[in-house]
Amino acid sequence: MFAIVFILxxxxxxxxxxxxxxxxSTIIDVTHISLFNITLNQCICKxxxxxxxxxxxxxxxxxxSCQLFNFNNNSSLISSNFNTYWIFTNQSSAFITNTSITSxxxxxxxxxxxxxxxxTTTxxTTSLSTTSxxTTTxxxxxxxxxxxxxxxxxxxxxxSVGVSPQSVAVVDVNSDNKPDIIVANFGSNTxxxxxxxxxxxxLSQTNYSVGSAPESVAVVDVNSDNKPDIIVANTLSTNxxxxxxTGNGIFRNQTTYAVGTQPWSVTVSDVNNDNKPDIIVANFGSNTxxxxxxxxxxxxLxxxTYTVGTSPMSVAVVDVNSDNKPDIIVANSLSNNxxxxxxTGSGTFLGQVTYITGTNPKSVGIVDVNNDTKPDIIVANxxxTISVLLNRxxxxxLNATTYLIGLSPLSVAVVDVNSDNxxxxxVANSLSNxxxxxxxT
Numbered sequence: 346m347f348a349i350v351f352i353l354x355x356x357x358x359x360x361x362x363x364x365x366x367x368x369x370s371t372i373i374d375v376t377h378i379s380l381f382n383i384t385l386n387q388c389i390c391k392x393x394x395x396x397x398x399x400x401x402x403x404x405x406x407x408x409x410s411c412q413l414f415n416f417n418n419n420s421s422l423i424s425s426n427f428n429t430y431w432i433f434t435n436q437s438s439a440f441i442t443n444t445s446i447t448s449x450x451x452x453x454x455x456x457x458x459x460x461x462x463x464x465t466t467t468x469x470t471t472s473l474s475t476t477s478x479x480t481t482t483x484x485x486x487x488x489x490x491x492x493x494x495x496x497x498x499x500x501x502x503x504x505s506v507g508v509s510p511q512s513v514a515v516v517d518v519n520s521d522n523k524p525d526i527i528v529a530n531f532g533s534n535t536x537x538x539x540x541x542x543x544x545x546x547x548l549s550q551t552n553y554s555v556g557s558a559p560e561s562v563a564v565v566d567v568n569s570d571n572k573p574d575i576i577v578a579n580t581l582s583t584n585x586x587x588x589x590x591t592g593n594g595i596f597r598n599q600t601t602y603a604v605g606t607q608p609w610s611v612t613v614s615d616v617n618n619d620n621k622p623d624i625i626v627a628n629f630g631s632n633t634x635x636x637x638x639x640x641x642x643x644x645x646l647x648x649x650t651y652t653v654g655t656s657p658m659s660v661a662v663v664d665v666n667s668d669n670k671p672d673i674i675v676a677n678s679l680s681n682n683x684x685x686x687x688x689t690g691s692g693t694f695l696g697q698v699t700y701i702t703g704t705n706p707k708s709v710g711i712v713d714v715n716n717d718t719k720p721d722i723i724v725a726n727x728x729x730t731i732s733v734l735l736n737r738x739x740x741x742x743l744n745a746t747t748y749l750i751g752l753s754p755l756s757v758a759v760v761d762v763n764s765d766n767x768x769x770x771x772v773a774n775s776l777s778n779x780x781x782x783x784x785x786t
Contacts, residue, residue, distance in 0.1 A: 378413040387411070504539055506550050508532030516564040516573050517541075519594030529559040529577055536562060536577055540594050555599050556582030565613040565622050566590075568643030578608040578626055585611060585626055589643050602637055602645050606630030614662040615639075616671050617692030627653075627660040627675050634660060634675055638692050653697050654680030663711040663720050664688075666740030676706040676724055683709060683722055687740050700742050704728035712759035712768050714785060725757035725772050731783065733770075751777030761785075 380391060388404045388411035403412045507530025514527045523541035528550070530537055534557055537550035556579025563576045572590035577599070579586055583606055586599030605628025613622045621639035626648075628635060632655055635648040654677025662671045670688035675697070677684055681704050684697030703726030710723045719736035724745075726732060729752055732745035751774025762769045767785035774781055 380411040380413070382409055383411045384409065502546065504547055504550065506530055506537045506539075507535045507552065510537075511560050512562045514562050514564045518564065518573050518590060518596075520572070520592070525594065527562055527564050527575060529555075529562040531558050531560060531580075534559065534579075536575055536588065538575075538594065538596065551595075553588055553596055553599070555579055555586045555588075556584055556601065558582070559586075560609055561611045563611050563613045567613065567622050567639060569621070569641075574643070576611055576613055576624060578604075578611040580607050580609060580629075583608070585624060585637070587624075587643070587645070600644070602648065604628055604635040604637070604648050605633040605650060608635070609658050610660045612660055612662050614671050616662065616673075616688060618670070618690070623692065625660055625662055625673060627657040629656050629658060629678075632657065632677075634673055634686065636673075636692065636694070649693070651686055651694055651697070653677055653684045653686075654682055654699060656680075657684075658707055659709045661709050661711045665711070665720050665736060667719070667738070672740070674709055674711055674722060676702075676709040678705050678707060678727070681705065681726075683724055683734070685722075685740070685742070698741070700734055700745065702726055702732040702734075702745055703730040703747055706732070707754065708756045710757050710759045714759065714768050714770075716767065723757055723759050723770060725754040727753050727755070729753065729774075731757065731770060731772060748783060750774060750781045750783070751779050753777070754781070 380388065385404055385406065391411065391413060506528050509530065509532035510528045511531040512529040515524045516527065517523060518525045518527065518538065519540060521543070523543050525541050526539040526547060528537045534555060535552040536555050536559060537552055539547040539550045541547055555577050558579065558581040559577045560580040561578040564573045565576065566572060567574045567576070567587065568589060572592050574590050575588040575596055577586045577588070579601070582601070584601040584603050585608060586601050588596040588599045590596055602624070604626045607628060607630030608626045609629040610627040612625050614625065615621060616623045616625065616636065617638060621641050623639050624637040624645060626635040632653060633650045634653050634657065635650050637645040637648050639645055653675050656677065656679040657675045658678045659676040661674045663674065664670060665672045665674070665685065666687060670690050672688050673686040673694055675684045675686070677699070680699070682699040682701050683706060684699050686694040686697045688694055700722070702724045705727035706724045707727050708725040711720045712723065713719060714721045714723065714733065715735060719738050721736050722734040722742060724732040729750060731748045731750050731754070733748070734742040734745050736742055750772055753774060753776040754772045755775045756773045758771045759768045760771065761767060762771065762782060763784060769785050770783040772781045
């Protein structure tokens with residue numbers, strides 16, 4: 346077994362946190378706070394939110410204890426086992442010097458029979474220094490009121506799927522209360538289903554053959570058996586496929602339904618108020634939207650098509666005029682507009698009314714962004730802008746307000762990210778290799 350010992354020189358200003366969490370490591374300094382029965386994320390949260398200057402923390406996963414350290418030095422001596430990681434926060438720079446690799450004794454950890462007493466002893470010997478740290482603490486179980494999961498993601502686990510995955514959905518498909526992954530594999534003409542093991546890991550994908558070049562996937566119970574089914578837009582097959590769920594995360598072969606040319610985006614919503622979800626598809630190649638009404642047994646009627654703009658790429662279904670009838674909103678990429686098709690109430694729609702956006706709209710989201718209870722239109726335009734069209738309240742919209750963002754945005758989501766009750770805009774800028782966040786004021 347080996348350890349790494351080095352001196353970390355830290356440069357920071359004000360009350361910023363000097364260094365973050367170190368797993369399987371020992372910071373050679375004075376312990377300020379010891380916490381027990383605590384998760385890794387709670388330890389990190391405490392590190393960031395605790396009052397005073399707490400520049401570092403050490404987490405021991407074996408007995409779920411957390412040590413917070415208090416010091417004002419510009420450098421620290423760190424003893425660290427291999428397979429460790431660091432999280433830096435508010436850190437302008439950090440220099441590692443005097444690295445030494447030596448053998449060391451294995452750390453030992455003991456937990457007493459009492460739930461309120463934890464004893465941790467760690468010993469290490471290195472060429473730079475010899476230290477022995479022992480901490481014994483008796484107290485009531487520490488709670489972390491107000492300390493929530495920080496949303497940090499230090500690890501990435503990858504799972505093999507098909508070729509060129511284009512769309513992903515996360516839904517519990519085998520009724521075990523664990524959300525599973527469903528992915529449309531454009532290049533291998535399959536849909537992959539990765540079942541959740543229950544500890545944040547997933548089984549290898551099960552592949553289901555679908556049509557040619559699946560581009561978009563939705564997962565919704567379409568036959569009222571409380572088992573989510575898969576609906577996939579097969580771009581080069583000119584159809585949508587419906588894979589019914591057998592109830593244990595296994596799906597039947599797809600049943601296909603003809604739609605327009607190059608179906609690009611699919612969504613599932615009950616548009617005729619019969620409590621049966623219907624299929625709505627944006628057809629890129631035929632400049633149409635297809636509506637397939639649900640017959641009630643997991644089968645669908647022949648499509649009804651509606652002419653829209655040129656090359657529709659994204660479709661959403663939301664009631665925009667407060668009549669309790671879901672309407673269709675479509676991003677017409679080569680017409681530089683969005684189309685709104687109002688629902689007449691029987692699953693049929695009026696002709697589209699168009700609103701100018703930026704150049705080449707790729708993705709559309711429908712969310713009330715100004716808190717007037719009227720859903721607004723947000724569009725990601727490939728020509729480096731976002732358009733926001735506020736709802737007048739009668740199913741019509743104001744002219745677009747445009748915001749400059751990164752290069753070539755492809756996808757937009759609208760969610761309150763800073764807990765101020767105002768939905769913010771998050772956009773994936775494909776040629777900037779970045780995600781942009783526009784906070785709502």
